Amino acid sequence: MNPTSLAAIVTGGGSGLGAATAHALAAKGAKVAVLDVNMDTAKATAEQIGGIAISCDVTDPASVEAAIAQARAAHGVARICVNCAGVATPGKVVGRKGPLALENFARVVQINLIGTFNVMRLAAADMLTLDPLENGERGVVVNTASIAAFDGQIGQCAYAASKGGVASLSLPAAREFAPAGIRVVAVAPGYFGTPMVLGMPTEIIEGLVASTLFPHRLGDPAEYAKMVMAIVDNAMLNGTTIRLDGAVRMPPG
Template structure:
């Protein structure tokens, strides 16, 4: 599917996976609208072809306004990549007592409901753009995690939210097929994002040692490369693709 001279939305676009994807889409000729929290945008460097928009994905009105901005930019909105997410950890029953219900709800609200919010509102606008070959209009790529399949100790909320994203993929693809919109999900393993920048080199080496091959951490640019490959490959739809070097997470 064509990327040049189209509009694209990337959530969580100010850092990590989202920033790499926004930059890659811009390099391919898209006008990218990077949604993120205002604080994150304030710390993000300027990138040619990328316009930052302050959006909280859990706020339907804010998402609608951001989607309207992207769709009204004078180019057809054809690509959406959902990268916004959070990953706090807490055991269901730990030393401090039972899992905080508000924390569980917040993780699901951001990772799953936020994703669905963007999918729904962006799909409405993509469905309005002119058809390409075989009736296609656009693509939505969501981000899950290998934790959706092998959640570790302390990841009940995160795994449940990302499992929901995996479960959303096929019915969303089926729902949106009549509008010419493909839906795919990437489930990354351990990627060198800003969250890992605060841990020791020894800890990072231990994480890398657990990856069968290649025995290293993934890079945000590799996530972006896969996302663009999914955009290009018109017959991929309704699938979740693991990006993990054959990693299968241990309990801890």
């Protein structure tokens, strides 16, 4: 799919992987709507790429419906949907203060998994109203999983469970939408230099870098964006989860 002149929505588009993806899509001529709960960062990204910033809480059905409607009114129905909104709140199942508060586990799952599904279901419903392109495609959804879905560490039960769910969504959703020409793919990044990671203590960041293989560094969000662009371009990428991790495998903790 050639993104030129096509409408695209990117959740979590104000920073990190989402911002890099918004930049990459706009550079190829897509009309990008940057969706984020943080309007300051969303506006900054949108101004840089000539897109629009829209307030969106992915956990709230009404908020997502309104955001997609606003994007549709500005750019038309989005053929490209990239879900990058997420959190990585750590917590052991049973820590020094006792069992993990259930609401803490639920919040991570609500944002990462249910939020991703919430946006995907509404974006796909819109895509189904479109005429197919010359190759039969109507749209593509790219969801952000994590290598924690497969290598979850101690203290990552909520995060790993939520990202495992995102990875598992790919195949059944792709199968459902295949007759309509809508693809669904997940990307599972390893250690990337996002605000989420760069906000960690220096010793933790140094430990992450030390465990990488090749490239021996944190991933650049622009490299995630390149993968998204490859997925958009290649119609054979469908119903799968792609690890983007430089061959790193996370240790138990």
